[in-house]
Amino acid sequence: xxxxxxxxxxxxTGGGSGIGLACAKLLAAGGAKVALVDFTKPLYTEHLTDATxxxxxxxxxxxxxxxxxxxxxxxxxxxRIRQELGEVDILVCSAGINRPSTDxxxxxxxxxxxxxxxxxxxxxxxxxxxxQSMIPRKTGAIVNMASMCGLVAVSGxxxxxxxxxxxxxxxxxxxxxxxxxxxxxxRVNAVAPTFTLTSPVAKHLKEHPEIxxxxxxxxxxxxxxxxxxxxxxxxxxxxxAARMITGVILPVDGxxxxx
Numbered sequence: 001x002x003x004x005x006x007x008x009x010x011x012x013t014g015g016g017s018g019i020g021l022a023c024a025k026l027l028a029a030g031g032a033k034v035a036l037v038d039f040t041k042p043l044y045t046e047h048l049t050d051a052t053x054x055x056x057x058x059x060x061x062x063x064x065x066x067x068x069x070x071x072x073x074x075x076x077x078x079x080r081i082r083q084e085l086g087e088v089d090i091l092v093c094s095a096g097i098n099r100p101s102t103d104x105x106x107x108x109x110x111x112x113x114x115x116x117x118x119x120x121x122x123x124x125x126x127x128x129x130x131x132q133s134m135i136p137r138k139t140g141a142i143v144n145m146a147s148m149c150g151l152v153a154v155s156g157x158x159x160x161x162x163x164x165x166x167x168x169x170x171x172x173x174x175x176x177x178x179x180x181x182x183x184x185x186x187r188v189n190a191v192a193p194t195f196t197l198t199s200p201v202a203k204h205l206k207e208h209p210e211i212x213x214x215x216x217x218x219x220x221x222x223x224x225x226x227x228x229x230x231x232x233x234x235x236x237x238x239x240x241a242a243r244m245i246t247g248v249i250l251p252v253d254g255x256x257x258x259x
Contacts, residue, residue, distance in 0.1 A: 001241055003030060003235065003236065003239045003240075003241055004030050004031050004239075005027055005030040005031045005032035005089075005090070005235075005238075005239070006030075006031035006032075007031070008027075008031070008032045008033070008089040008090055009032065009033045009034075009035070009081075009085045009086045009087060009088050009089050009090070010024075010027045010032040010033070010034050010035070010088075010089065010090035010091075010092065010238070011034075011035045011037060011078070011081060011088050011090065011091050011092070011125075011129060012024045012027070012034060012035065012036055012037065012092045012094060013037045013038070013066075013068055013091075013092070013093050013094055013095035013121075013122075013125055014037070014038055014093075014094035014095035014096060014145075015034070015035075015036030015037055015038050015048075015051060015055075015063075015092075015094065016036060016038030016039065016047065016048040016051040016063075017038070017051065017198070017199070018094075018196075018198035018199065018200075018227055019094050019145065019193070019196060019198065019227050019230045019231065019234075020036075020038070020092070020094035020095065021036075021051050021054070021055070021227070022227035022228055022230065022231035023092050023094060023230075023231045023234050023235065024036050024051070024055045024061065025054070025055050025058050025231070026058075026228075026231045026232070026234075026235045027090065027092075027235060027238075028055050028056075028058040028059030028060060028061050029058040029059055030059075030235065031059065032059070032060075032089075032090065033059075033060040033061070033062075033085045033086065034055055034059070034060065034061040034062075035061075035062055035063075035064050035081045035085055035088075036048060036051055036052050036055060036061060036062070036063045036064065037063075037064045037065075037066045037068070037077065037095070038051070038063070038065070038066070038095070039065065039066075039067055040065040048063045048065060049063060051063070062084065062085060064077055064080065064081060067117075067121075068093075068095045068117055068121030068122070068124075068125055069113075069116040069117045069120065069121045071120065071121070071124050074121075074124050074125055074128045075128045075132070078125075078128045078129055078132050078133070079132065082132060082133055087133045087137060088129050088132075088133040088134065088140070089134075089139065089140060089141065090140070090141050090142075090238045091125065091126065091129045091140070091141075091142045091143070092142075092143050092145075092234055092238065093122045093125050093126065093142070093143070093144045093145055094145045094234075095117060095121060095122070095125075095145075096117060096118045096122075096145055097113070097114060097117050097118065098114070098158075098160075098163045099113070099114065099160070099162075099163070100158050100160060100204060101160045102160065103160055103161045106160060106161060106162050110162060111162045114162040114163055114166050115162065115165075115166050115169075118163070118166035118167065118169075118170065119166045119169045119170060119173070122144055122145075122170060122173065123173055126142055126144070126173070126177055126188070129142070130142075130177075130181055130184075130186060134181070134184065134186045135181070135184045135186070138184045138185045138186075139184075139185050139186070140181075140184075140185070140186040140187070141186070141187045141189075141237070141238040141239075141242075142177065142186065142187065142188045142189070142238075143188075143189050143190060143191060143234050143237045143238050144170050144173065144174045144188070144189075144190040144191075145170070145190065145191065145193075146167050146170045146171050146174065146190040146191065146192040146249055147159075147163075147164075147167035147170075147192055147193060148192050148193065148194050148251055148253045148256055148257050149163060149164040149167050150164060150166075150167030150168040150169075150170060150171050150192060151168075151171065151192055151249065151251065151257050152256075152257050156211065156214070158195070158204070158211055167192075170190060171190060171192075171249050174188050174189060174190040174247070174249060175247050175249075178246040178247030179247065182246060187237075187242070187243070187245065187246040188246060188247065189237045189242070189245060189246060189247065189248045189249070189250065190248075190249045190250070191230060191233045191234055191237065191249075191250045191251075191252050192249050192250065192251045192252065192253065192257070193225055193229075193230045193251075193252045193253065194215070194219060194224065194225050194251075194252065194253035194254055194256050195212075195215050195224050195225065196224065196225040196226065196227060196229070196230055197224055197225065197226055197227070198227060205224075212224070218256050218259075219253065219254035219255060219256050220254060220255035220256075220258070220259070221254035221255055222254070223254060224254075225252060225253070225254065229252055230252050233250055233252045237250065
């Protein structure tokens with residue numbers, strides 16, 4: 001099976017770092033024109049300009065500054081992408097944040113911050129791309145970033161209540177989108193990663209080795225995920241090889257949620 005994205009335009013939110021950047025690189029290497037969407041001052045170490053340059057080594061890419069929690073800015077950004085790169089065929093909503101904490105310490109502001117990006121921003125990115133580019137052409141593939149923490153309860157502060165709830169909402173938004181937009185030949189799926197070795201996660205696990213040990217005990221394959229593991233699953237789901245798959249939440253978790 002040879003998966004390619006020739007003549008496709010792909011938008012990747014959270015494309016400046018971590019899983020989003022890995023997705024952008026794989027899409028560009030497969031022939032897609034990639035719009036990397038991220039903060040101009042990102043949460044992680046990579047800057048959007050540097051990330052864009054690294055993706056351009058794989059293929060065609062352009063960076064677009066956007067905080068997806070700024071709902072009013074989403075539609076204009078999608079319009080600009082369409083004008084500069086073309087109509088959007090693929091949307092990967094990878095932008096997301098977590099604030100490891102105890103449930104007892106979560107404030108209302110903490111809750112709103114997590115949901116504004118992980119859930120609200122994700123939905124309105126789905127909506128903007130669908131309305132502007134996918135529904136009129138009756139084609140498109142969307143993959144949202146859920147989490148195993150949105151499928152099963154994971155104890156401890158890496159998956160606090162507000163983060164887990166926000167990812168559980170992504171699961172339901174994905175299923176809803178799949179049903180609602182199926183008449184327009186738009187497929188909507190999600191991946192649900194386990195602990196994935198992005199820079200922030202690796203740093204957190206180094207500071208808390210007991211969390212990594214507990215995670216490995218819960219993963220039958222006995223390893224944590226890499227960003228490339230997640231990107232491979234995402235790129236399969238947005239490819240034509242998955243043309244009969246919609247409404248699926250694909251755990252990429254080494255077997256954690258199978259138990």
